[in-house]
Amino acid sequence: MAKAKEKKSKTYEAKVKILATPFADMKAGQRMAIGTPELIRKLVAKIPKGQVSTLKDLRQQLAKDLGAEVACPVTTSMYLRIAVEEAFHSVPTESLVKDFPFWRAIDPASPLFKKLDATVQDFILKMQNQDKRGGSTAA
DSSP: OHHHHHHHHSOOOOEEEEOSSOBTTBOTTOEEEEOOHHHHHHHHHTOOTTOOOOHHHHHHHHHHHTTOSEEOHHHHHHHHHHHHHHHHHHSOHHHHHHHOOGGGGOOTTSHHHHHSOHHHHHHHHHHHHHHHHTOOOOO
16 A cells, blocks of 8 residues: 555656667567656546547557657556546546546456456446446536
8 A cells, every 4th residue: 555655646757768678569669658647647538428548549649649659558557547546536526527537448357457446446337337328427
């Protein structure tokens, strides 16, 4: 728990690095974007009602926004988790639904979903079902 609090209170800075060696689905020499929890939150906030984004979609948009070819899958996932947990536990539900529809970016079959606590998982499933039925009030 202390590690999670440290990550949430840490100051993050977006950057672009040149990959020295291949990593994940990226090649040596590519410009790799590393975002921040806030940048990831802003990307997720733009996902329209009725649509979903994958982690790969978020990575592609982050790379584009930061002038890189690719974005780091590890930090993108980690920063999405930090943004979700921080918002879920500190922002009123109405604001989450309106301003940060994170359930549209998290696949219940993903490793990220499994790392979230059960309360967050339940909320994601509930909101995904509401979106499918057209019941979510989020834009």
